Amino acid sequence: MDQLAALATFVRVVDAGSLSGAARSLPSSLTSVSRQLSALERHFGTQFVRRTTRRLVLTDEGRMLYERARAILAELKQVETALSANREVPTGRLRISAPTLIGRMLVAPALPEFLRRYPSLSVDLQLVDRTVDMLEEDIHVALRVGYLPDSQLVARKLGDIQMIVCAAPSYLERRGTPTAPAELTGHDCLAFSATPGLSEWRFGRQARSESRIAISARLWINSLDALLLAAEEGAGIVRLPSWLVQRKLTDGSLVRILEDHEPPRSSLHLLFQSARLASPKTRVFADYLIERWRQADPFGSRGQRVLRA
Known part of the structure; x- marks a missing residue:
């Protein structure tokens, strides 16, 4: 038995409310759907669905499997999307927010080479000395100094500022x-x-x-x-x-x-949305900026005369 295929069929049966409805939506034969459901119940040694003349009723075990199966299938879909996104060519418009001076002196000089590497991309760099709402203001990448509250955003550290x-x-x-x-x-x-x-x-x-x-x-x-x-x-x-x-x-x-x-250092982070949702253009910019700053060392991390451990 292909367990993933059987789980997907089971979820479709529950969503459709009947074996025949699941067979039509897959599409598959009614016999194949019934066989996969029976094989799943034999594998786990319990009944997931009670069949009546009018409808299907989930058992307690069936409800638990349904919730778990939906989560497993959704996670696999996200992995598939992320892996296929890695193969995509970055295109479109990338909206970046940065503190004014950091953006002007450190980010802006890095953009010409970035645009040469990715000719299908355009960049909108916004220089603002405030905390932006990335979702509301449609910002793909933001640079932020200091404390980061808990959120659904992914943070990649760029350096320490003393x-x-x-x-x-x-x-x-x-x-x-x-x-x-x-x-x-x-x-x-x-x-x-x-x-x-x-x-x-x-x-x-x-x-x-x-x-x-x-x-x-x-x-x-x-x-x-x-x-x-x-x-x-x-x-x-x-x-x-x-x-x-x-x-x-x-x-x-x-x-x-x-x-x-001197007071403790403050960290500079690059923020973007969850890795599951991040687009290729977001990821390539994050990788590019981190690598460029690692080589240029604007925060003095390779030396101790300016920034101490």
Whole structure:
């Protein structure tokens, strides 16, 4: 007996409400349907269906088998769909959401090569500094920094982001180098915000040692790359993500300070819908971006001078 075929026939019998209805929908002969049902009952040693003159009635065992069989067949169908999707050529429009600066400086430069590799694809990159609703806004792939709530989305980690406090050598020579977060109150700080006022910088790798320092900045800018330029010119002390300042720290344009007080890293993830539903275009983009960033190493994972373990 082909057990899968027999299970599929049993489910069809229950759905149709009769052996003849199942035979018509398969299509198959009434004799073949009856034979498969009888073989299934003999195999399990129990009766699944009671036949009356008017209808079929499921036994308790039959109801249990029906629910389990439907789940098994649905799972097999999903596997079949996923395997066949792997053989498909990615086509259509891919909608990507990313934080503004990460999207502009890290994602956008990767897109020309991606489009050359997949000429049947087009890309819509949306740069927004908010959490998007991927289903409601029809987003196929989203980059997200920080905590991920439980959801039906699949997350692939791209890297870790450390917030780094740093300043130009010229500023530190002029004003001195702070050795503790509390000393920042006596320095010129550069803050990221759309609304000037008080800002808090978080320090401490462990929850017990966490502290929040109120920063009264002399310069407020709602653009991280503009803050980077101001810091390079010696305007003050700035706190920026590691991937943005990595090269500046390496070439000496900026100096990392308060390293022992830095907060835990935040993870950057690539999000997309369940792997069962993900389309070929989604998967090839995820694979491409992960491989490209593994080679380019924008988060400094191969070195320890910028990102520490």
